[in-house]
Amino acid sequence: MNSGETSSSQNGSNSSVPRDTSCPLTEEELDRYSRQMIVPGMGKEAQLRLLNAKVLIIGAGGLGCPAAQYLAGAGIGTIGLVDGDVVERSNLHRQVGHSTSRIGQPKVSSLMTHLKGLNPLPNYVAHECHITPLNAADLVAPYDLILDCTDNPATRYLISDVCVLLEKPLVSAASVQTSGQIIVLNCPPTPQGQLEGGPYPPCYRCCFKKPPPANAQLSCGEAGILGPVVGLMGVAQAGEAIKILASALHASPSKKGTPRHPVEPTLLLYSYSLTSFLSPFTFRALKMAPRKKNCFACGEGSQARLTLEGLKRGEPDYEFFCGGLGSGPGQGVLSAEERISPREFVETVQQHGKEEGKGKYVVLDTREKEHFSFGSIEGAVNVPFGKLLSKAAQMKRSGETPEVEDILPPEVKIEDSGGDENVPIYVVCRRGLDSQEAVEKLKEMGLDRGGKRKIVDIAGGMKAWKEQVDPSFPYL
Template structure:
């Protein structure tokens, strides 16, 4: 029986022992025969998969390959959560979509693909983004959760809800040429239980603090190789099949002793330039559940609750630094100029020198830039700024950070600097950093942000610009 719905799957918790005594149908025997003869599988394990319910959160680079192998293995009910639509730029890595389905909701596109692969499972579509308001409703009806999202704030949210609802979680991430995967809360253990451990950790136990906001790069910002993220998605499917086939998704019965799945963070990296080897794997053993963990540790007045999550406590965006840092409008009006104004008031003037610093990475810069722009990658600028902050004074080489065009002879006025980035966020911070480093000469040199970055440049000035 196939099922497809856009509403949340609001069933009761399904992490219970189900009947594994029924006979397999002729089609099931034929379809799943090759995996059932693998040592450790067999008919009983296959029936556990057929009875299982898996929720895949994210129908992108991780979710597509994970979903394909989850469906192929015969998981009985597969829910998919995503609020985005298919774009052409997705297709090099999001292998569950196709050119013919560009513009369709990703969830519906992926389910269309999965039905062609295996029509037997029940597919449930959740064409919405997961949020603190709907997370519990989405997760509650499933046995196992796969976090295939692409940002830390959502990863913390998913892990927190899995702790509160006692659900095992397979979490993965990937960007550029590296990826990671970890199994959390498996077997699922009630919040606050520490006696008789060790017990499996949650995401907060492993990553108490998120990475700095300026290091949280999405695939759209930093890029991604398809096989790298695909490998992580396939690994998620493998972990899910192992957990479900072994009944590790079922909470231990009272008095039952069961060792947790050893918490191991698997790191994968691939080099496009190294000739010494195509890839590397590293496995890092993680500590068990922490007594002081806000999510799964012992109770306190600040203990995590479902009601608190729905009220916005904790605030995941703020916790991950996404509510802080430079945003549109943070700089003063005189410190900003639109791309159209830059062309009219600066570029078209015959007299007067100026310099444009483009803070995008060199790979973005190589596809096109404002005429005469000099590439100064944002990461390099931040590194210099940190060096200056540590020393407390102008460090050797700071002036050398700027290109020769910005340097003037004695007696000449300092040329103004116009800073641009991809979307207008990094450039605002870059303006502030340049001033902190003293490169505005106490206000004598203008340092101005080109608002909206190259995205706005394409919209206001040059529609043919290859914005990537």
């Protein structure tokens, strides 16, 4: 299925035709939704708003699965799902809308199967594709409310930008390792360039003017994730969505009769520690910055330069803005002489080193210790990427000229590598991204001795090592 195609599955009595507030609920609906309708502030009218609502969930993973389940259970009339990936075994500990029997299936169809079993009444719409600047507007336009359940900054900025242009409220969340965050943006939505009604609501760019540095953008695959943490954030997204839809705050204030009660945006943070079992989990609410008059997306008048036409022309370039592949430091900027494939490393370095005598080179593995503990290249020394960057910054401030020993763990001596002061250094990471930046940092530190010492990246990291050298390697 290409990026422009969708498929829908319509079930039960619900349809895309809006139901009047005077329309009686069916016996099944009364029975299914009774416990939430008797909650103060809900009632029949709010339930009918949910039955008439259309929600788009972008991402059918750790956030999207719990969010979709609770929205389906609540009786949202139409639920759209966007994802271009397939179910993998490593997803299942946290992406609870999938199952072992559906490994290899598209995530969208797998999650739809689960949701239909939970509640067959909503209209489920499948978008088996990734959201891009070319298809974003078409995907978002038919829906009342958007949930950003993706896992990278570039996509978050894109989704927020499209929601501004199309006047859609947005519930955005993120989670990695043992922490998560959630924020509601553009709610109720305000036309682009119009600041009437106060400084709120802002967009994602107003709250996060710049993305985090490329080397600080941790994915679940790189850093890991605990299922309950991301699940909690997804459930919170569903709760915010129900609150917005039940109170009709999802509609543009330009529509007659729509209440407008903008509130200050609050970023809810959740975290806990696995290393200190006595430490309690924490929730923190941070007040975020108000709407910026000079915001590129939603600013005042001509300050808002974002357009749908520009998006389709590649303006802005989200990957470049977020330091993505091919645009940031260490992202594909090394020359061919500074890189070596895993297969070539084995054939020309490892084997030659064994013939000439042990330890004629140093392998620096910049993965985190948890990754390193599952396996490594023979003789590799673990120097996590973050620690390497910290050491480089410390030495730059002090004006020191470091030696190889200064970046190695205390128990590792340069003599272990042959005693050659110009012994070459080979750097490897998980997928070949951090290692490139590490090569640059080592050279900035002067460890290449003006070109006398080779500092080389093992291209593609341990992922390529598994593909080219050792298929049994436990790549995580």
